Structures are given as C-alpha cells and as structure tokens.
Amino acid sequence: MYSKEQASQLKQAFWTAFxxxxxxxxxxxxxxxxWVNYKTGIKNLHFKMQADKKxxxxxxxxxxxxxxxxxxxxxxxxxxxxxxxxxxxxxxxxQLHELDENHKTVxxxxxxxxxxxxxxxxxxxxxxxxxxxxxxxxxxxxxxxxDSFDTFK
Numbered sequence: 077m078y079s080k081e082q083a084s085q086l087k088q089a090f091w092t093a094f095x096x097x098x099x100x101x102x103x104x105x106x107x108x109x110x111w112v113n114y115k116t117g118i119k120n121l122h123f124k125m126q127a128d129k130k131x132x133x134x135x136x137x138x139x140x141x142x143x144x145x146x147x148x149x150x151x152x153x154x155x156x157x158x159x160x161x162x163x164x165x166x167x168x169x170x171q172l173h174e175l176d177e178n179h180k181t182v183x184x185x186x187x188x189x190x191x192x193x194x195x196x197x198x199x200x201x202x203x204x205x206x207x208x209x210x211x212x213x214x215x216x217x218x219x220x221x222x223d224s225f226d227t228f229k
Contacts, residue, residue, distance in 0.1 A: 078195060083195065087194055090200060091112050093204075094203070094208075095111065097204055099111070101208075101212060103215050103219070104216045104218075104220075105219050111211050116222070118228050120138060120140040120141075120146075120149075120228075121139075121140075121228065123136055123137075123211065123214050123218075124137050129194070130191075131188055131189060131190045132194070132206055132207070133186055133187065133188040133189070134186070134207060134211065135184045135186035135187070136214065137182055137184050137186075138153075138182060139176075139180065139182045140228075145228070146181070147172065148228075150170075150172050155224075156221050156224070160221075163213045163214070163216050164210065164213045164214075164217070165213070168186055169185070170184075171183060171186065189202070189203070
C-alpha cells in the first residue's frame with residue numbers, strides 16, 4: 077500500500093514518462109502537442125486518459141453542465157460514429173449521462189483496459205501501448221471532425 081504522496085509521485089512519474097515517450101510524435105496537423113493534456117478547443121469536451129490500481133481508460137468526455145447540450149454533443153459524435161470507429165480500429169463504449177467519480181453527470185465514449193495498475197512499473201509498457209495509438213487516433217479523427225463541433229465553442 078502506498079501513502080497518498082507515494083501514489084501521487086508514481087502517477088506523476090508515469091505521466092511524465094508517457095509524455096516524454098510520445099512527445100516526438102506530431103499531431104495529425106503536423107504540430108507539437110501536449111498529448112497528456114490534449115486540448116480539443118471546445119469547452120467541456122476533453123480527451124481523457126486515466127489509470128489507477130485496477131485499470132486504465134481513454135475517453136472522449138462531454139462534461140457540459142447542461143444535460144441537454146451534453147446530449148447534443150453526444151448526438152454529434154453519433155453522427156461521426158463510423159468515422160470514429162474507422163480511426164480507432166475498434167468499438168468503444170458509448171455512455172450518455174453517467175455519473176463520474178465526482179458525482180457530476182457526464183457523457184463518454186470510452187475504452188477500458190482492465191487488469192493493469194499504474195502503481196506497477198511492469199505494467200507501464202502495457203499502459204503506454206494502450207494509450208499511445210488511441211490518443212493518436214483520436215487526434216487524427218479530431219483533425220477531421222472538429223469543425224463540426226464549432227457550435228459548442
């Protein structure tokens with residue numbers, strides 16, 4: 077068991093390592109990108125990567141406080157589902173109006189990797205192999221789709 081400080085340091089070490097590993101990869105538009113803290117340019121729309129002691133996940137998360145607007149964003153992604161799936165080369169789970177860890181209503185399109193721990197350094201290669209191609213694929217998708225989300229800026 078780790079203290080809060082040790083856990084925080086391990087998480088920070090992983091995200092720093094991941095950031096350094098993926099930093100040389102340019103975005104779909106040929107730009108340098110902060111992959112760990114990816115900016116979509118749309119308020120309340122995030123590409124989130126998370127890992128804890130039991131699993132890892134990557135998600136498109138819509139967190140607008142108005143559930144109706146959140147649903148409109150979700151529906152806009154549904155319009156792009158085939159293009160998104162083609163970019164990702166896999167199906168993700170679609171969740172409309174779920175409660176997040178802070179008990180806020182969010183909508184997500186998410187892929188989860190069970191059975192890994194950010195606290196086990198031996199799992200880090202698997203975590204990196206999970207996150208890297210998916211965040212790059214999301215960026216590729218987003219470079220084509222983002223203009224269709226300008227309504228939500």
